[in-house]
Amino acid sequence: MEVNEHIAIEHGLKKEEYNKICDLLKRAPNFTELGIFSAMWNEHCSYKSSRIHLKKLNTKGKKVIQGPGENAGVIDIEDGDAIVFKIESHNHPSFIEPYQGAATGVGGIMRDVFTMGARPIANLNSIHFGSPQHPNTKNLLRGVVRGIGGYGNCMGIPTVGGQTCFDESYNGNILVNAMTLGLVKKNKIFYSKAAGIDNPVIYVGSKTGRDGIHGASMASAIFDDKIEEKKPTVQVGDPFTEKLLLEACLELMAGNSIISIQDMGAAGLTSSSIEMASKGNLGIELNLDKVPCREEKMTPYEIMLSESQERMLIVLKRGKEDEAKKIFDKWNLDFAVIGKTTNTKKIELFFKKNKIAEISINILAENAPVYDRKWKKTKLPQKIKINKDVYKKLKITEVLKKVLSLPNISNKQWIWEQYDHTVMGDTIQKPGSDAGVVRIHETNKAVATSVDSSATYCYAHPTTGGKQIVCESWRNLITSGSKPIAITNCLNFGNPEKEKNMGEFVECLEGINEASKFLDYPIVSGNVSFYNETKDKGIKPTPTIGGVGLIKDYKKVISMNFKKINNLIIVVGKTEGHVDQSVFARDILNEKKGPPPEVNLFNEKNNGETVLKLIDNDLLESTHDVSLGGIITAVAKMAINGQKGFELKKLKGLMNKFEYYFGEDQGRYIIEIDPKNLSKAQNLLKDNSVHFDEIGTVVENEIAIDKESILHIDDLIESNTNWLENYMEK
Amino acid sequence: MKSSVIIFPGSNCDRDIDVALRKFGFKNQMVWHNETKMPKSDLIVLPGGFSYGDYLRCGCIASKSKIIKSIIDYASSGGLIIGICNGFQILLETGLLTGALLTNKYLKFICKNVFVKVNNSENKYFKNIKKNVLELHIAHNDGNYFCTDNELKSLEDNNQVAASYCNNNGEIDEENNPNGSIKNIAGIFNKKKNIVGMMPHPERVIEKNLSSKDGSYFFENLLNNMN
Numbered sequence: 010m011e012v013n014e015h016i017a018i019e020h021g022l023k024k025e026e027y028n029k030i031c032d033l034l035k036r037a038p039n040f041t042e043l044g045i046f047s048a049m050w051n052e053h054c055s056y057k058s059s060r061i062h063l064k065k066l067n068t069k070g071k072k073v074i075q076g077p078g079e080n081a082g083v084i085d086i087e088d089g090d091a092i093v094f095k096i097e098s099h100n101h102p103s104f105i106e107p108y109q110g111a112a113t114g115v116g117g118i119m120r121d122v123f124t125m126g127a128r129p130i131a132n133l134n135s136i137h138f139g140s141p142q143h144p145n146t147k148n149l150l151r152g153v154v155r156g157i158g159g160y161g162n163c164m165g166i167p168t169v170g171g172q173t174c175f176d177e178s179y180n181g182n183i184l185v186n187a188m189t190l191g192l193v194k195k196n197k198i199f200y201s202k203a204a205g206i207d208n209p210v211i212y213v214g215s216k217t218g219r220d221g222i223h224g225a226s227m228a229s230a231i232f233d234d235k236i237e238e239k240k241p242t243v244q245v246g247d248p249f250t251e252k253l254l255l256e257a258c259l260e261l262m263a264g265n266s267i268i269s270i271q272d273m274g275a276a277g278l279t280s281s282s283i284e285m286a287s288k289g290n291l292g293i294e295l296n297l298d299k300v301p302c303r304e305e306k307m308t309p310y311e312i313m314l315s316e317s318q319e320r321m322l323i324v325l326k327r328g329k330e331d332e333a334k335k336i337f338d339k340w341n342l343d344f345a346v347i348g349k350t351t352n353t354k355k356i357e358l359f360f361k362k363n364k365i366a367e368i369s370i371n372i373l374a375e376n377a378p379v380y381d382r383k384w385k386k387t388k389l390p391q392k393i394k395i396n397k398d399v400y401k402k403l404k405i406t407e408v409l410k411k412v413l414s415l416p417n418i419s420n421k422q423w424i425w426e427q428y429d430h431t432v433m434g435d436t437i438q439k440p441g442s443d444a445g446v447v448r449i450h451e452t453n454k455a456v457a458t459s460v461d462s463s464a465t466y467c468y469a470h471p472t473t474g475g476k477q478i479v480c481e482s483w484r485n486l487i488t489s490g491s492k493p494i495a496i497t498n499c500l501n502f503g504n505p506e507k508e509k510n511m512g513e514f515v516e517c518l519e520g521i522n523e524a525s526k527f528l529d530y531p532i533v534s535g536n537v538s539f540y541n542e543t544k545d546k547g548i549k550p551t552p553t554i555g556g557v558g559l560i561k562d563y564k565k566v567i568s569m570n571f572k573k574i575n576n577l578i579i580v581v582g583k584t585e586g587h588v589d590q591s592v593f594a595r596d597i598l599n600e601k602k603g604p605p606p607e608v609n610l611f612n613e614k615n616n617g618e619t620v621l622k623l624i625d626n627d628l629l630e631s632t633h634d635v636s637l638g639g640i641i642t643a644v645a646k647m648a649i650n651g652q653k654g655f656e657l658k659k660l661k662g663l664m665n666k667f668e669y670y671f672g673e674d675q676g677r678y679i680i681e682i683d684p685k686n687l688s689k690a691q692n693l694l695k696d697n698s699v700h701f702d703e704i705g706t707v708v709e710n711e712i713a714i715d716k717e718s719i720l721h722i723d724d725l726i727e728s729n730t731n732w733l734e735n736y737m738e739k
Numbered sequence: 740m741k742s743s744v745i746i747f748p749g750s751n752c753d754r755d756i757d758v759a760l761r762k763f764g765f766k767n768q769m770v771w772h773n774e775t776k777m778p779k780s781d782l783i784v785l786p787g788g789f790s791y792g793d794y795l796r797c798g799c800i801a802s803k804s805k806i807i808k809s810i811i812d813y814a815s816s817g818g819l820i821i822g823i824c825n826g827f828q829i830l831l832e833t834g835l836l837t838g839a840l841l842t843n844k845y846l847k848f849i850c851k852n853v854f855v856k857v858n859n860s861e862n863k864y865f866k867n868i869k870k871n872v873l874e875l876h877i878a879h880n881d882g883n884y885f886c887t888d889n890e891l892k893s894l895e896d897n898n899q900v901a902a903s904y905c906n907n908n909g910e911i912d913e914e915n916n917p918n919g920s921i922k923n924i925a926g927i928f929n930k931k932k933n934i935v936g937m938m939p940h941p942e943r944v945i946e947k948n949l950s951s952k953d954g955s956y957f958f959e960n961l962l963n964n965m966n
Contacts, residue, residue, distance in 0.1 A: 249792025451758075
């Protein structure tokens with residue numbers, strides 16, 4: 010087929026981009042070559058709109074072994090051990106086909122991690138759906154949860170954490186972000202950079218089929234009415250094959266025959282071969298007749314663009330082919346030598362003895378378009394003025410019950426019980442906690458990990474929202490008793506060609522970066538998902554942060570459950586009663602304007618480090634961070650999880666009790682202290698100049714707020730636990 | 740005591756059970772499904788997981804593995820065999836145990852702690868166990884035990900129900916049936932009681948810092964009974 014501008018545009022390229030290709034090649038590309046360009050130059054693979062901004066990120070730190078640019082980031086957790094981790098989006102495919110979209114998202118991120126030599130030890134996910142009332146929401150949620158479980162459970166990797174949010178801005182674009190942590194020895198990390206000439210290029214794993222062709226291009230476009238037609242671009246997952254691939258790869262990696270390895274993810278064979286060659290500053294030659302195919306008569310174009318799952322590309326040391334083949338035969342996986350490294354710095358493809366494509370690697374990689382897109386700043390909204398009379402009509406116990414039963418706050422057990430969270434036998438803290446905690450196998454160490462997003466805050470003011478999520482992630486790791494080390498980010502945004510959306514991206518990233526620097530909490534990996542937009546309606550800006558922290562002794566992990574009656578309840582951090590953009594303002598008062606709570610990075614760091622000291626000194630019985638729903642929601646969740654009640658003292662100051670209890674000021678924690686430890690804890694807090702307020706005590710099973718409003722703990726449990734199950738099953 | 744854990748393609752609790760067996764004093768070895776002869780063992784364990792992806796009926800393809808014939812020979816000579824979760828499914832498919840495991844009643848994968856009341860009459864697995872109501876862990880999609888009325892009568896008459904889902908006081912009722920199993924059955928023996936198949940995973944709950952430590956009673960007791 011002859012290639013022209015029209016066909017290029019159908020491939021998602023812009024007219025100027027097509028002209029640039031012709032200029033660089035000094036000719037028109039043929040059809041296969043055009044396919045390769047469209048795969049490499051789409052937003053998903055080239056990061057063309059985001060690259061100049063991502064460059065500014067804080068990616069270095071004492072514990073960072075590998076930052077962005079590899080299959081995943083790597084951090085040092087001492088004793089020669091390292092954690093490989095990354096989060097990735099699979100939004101577009103999951104909206105088209107929720108089960109397979111979500112399943113292959115999980116499969117893809119695990120492959121990114123074990124490509125680097127690490128055995129996956131924990132999965133997490135952050136999923137966002139439209140309004141619960143929207144007709145598609147229930148089926149999408151059911152499909153996504155089954156898909157995540159279907160893949161992760163079969164692989165035998167525990168899913169230890171996650172978050173689920175509902176907001177009407179996701180009605181037409183759900184978000185499915187999957188994160189994986191893997192464990193590797195520091196001296197056995199594998200990279201994707203090819204080296205040496207005439208080394209064999211090996212294809213292993215599943216056969217190549219026609220599924221997922223143009224998946225990456227689809228992920229770089231907005232949706233319209235013809236979404237059903239895009240189903241064939243969604244890949245189909247086979248977790249059983251991936252489990253075999255994992256074991257086979259780790260067995261091969263235990264030896265000494267791999268030079269570099271890269272999984273075939275977005276844009277399949279095209280992107281994996283070009284990336285390996287580009288990083289090694291080499292050329293690569295592939296004979297497409299040798300690629301194991303699932304279907305007959307596949308064309309070079311289809312072979313190069315297929316996104317069939319569970320495949321890897323490996324550059325082996327010459328002469329190691331037989332040794333490697335034996336391992337893949339044992340695991341019943343395809344193994345084929347499909348090419349070699351060259352010194353031409355070109356990708357050269359052969360098919361039926363003809364050379365069918367030849368492109369300089371640097372044209373595809375370094376010369377890919379980079380855009381400095383126009384963007385618009387979001388002004389900080391003015392504070393709302395709430396008429397205090399409104400509060401007089403509210404009963405605090407009723408408001409609390411309502412807040413606990415809101416879709417975004419209610420218990421998500423219906424979801425995480427469908428994920429195997431205990432396989433591998435090292436899960437110390439399960440989902441439903443501030444962070445999931447897994448022990449490092451056969452050691453006393455553990456890692457804590459969580460995923461967080463705050464689209465409401467980011468939408469109201471992107472810079473503040475960006476800072477806030479990083480801080481929330483940090484707090485969730487602290488409350489489990491871990492020292493936060495590094496983060497990965499999944500940047501879900503609307504259409505970058507719109508100035509408002511691009512501005513949200515730029516400013517969220519500024520906020521994330523500022524907090525990351527201040528907290529010494531570097532960003533080591535991530536992914537960008539633009540074009541989350543259907544029929545002109547984009548999502549709220551939703552950067553998702555995945556954090557990882559280290560616990561030296563897993564026996565010191567503390568949970569959020571209240572432990573013992575007569576223990577004291579203390580709020581760490583100052584309460585100012587900021588209700589704008591809070592759950593209370595938005596869902597109870599129906600007031601959606603105003604700025605998000607301010608983030609004071611100094612207090613954030615100081616408060617967090619002090620809480621960690623309290624934990625290290627064994628002074629706390631339980632702890633939980635204060636986030637959505639404020640102090641009282643946090644305390645209620647601790648009570649619900651511990652099946653105990655609480656009594657809160659009458660407020661001293663002038664602040665209205667609704668503002669005090671439901672305000673969402675940042676940098677705060679609730680801690681439970683045994684009275685015998687109180688003076689020690691007070692001294693430690695004072696020595697570190699941390700503000701704290703003693704607000705009440707743990708009691709048997711009653712909820713008493715300033716002696717007037719009384720409830721039974723079972724009332725709160727009922728409010729908090731029933732919503733999701735009723736929604737899904739009735 | 741020597742134990743052997745069989746690894747099928749797709750097994751994923753093989754490491755967990757290996758860790759548990761070694762922790763409680765077994766000398767454990769791993770056996771690949773393609774072997775034809777079982778090494779000398781005092782105990783064989785078929786681990787949990789998704790053998791062959793469970794793409795046909797759960798456990799069906801694994802039950803045709805090369806190693807199975809040798810396991811059946813071992814069983815008929817009275818050797819001890821435990822099948823956990825997918826291992827239980829495989830034992831049913833080989834015919835060493837009776838009945839079938841259907842998809843859970845609510846058609847969902849379930850991962851949570853459950854209580855089971857174990858049968859501590861004359862058998863190597865639970866006789867003399869410290870507690871007869873154990874807090875164990877389940878993680879499965881197809882654990883809904885089913886058999887015909889005649890088979891059920893025979894199981895009950897021969898005292899072959901090995902474990903039943905219950906509450907923390909050992910009361911067996913519908914409210915504490917997580918997956919729809921007939922009579923809350925969580926595990927069964929063969930007639931000779933040398934083979935046990937069960938859905939709960941004792942190997943995942945062997946330490947206070949995990950979600951329960953009751954699995955340790957099972958392994959300690961088994962080893963005692965074998966000595």
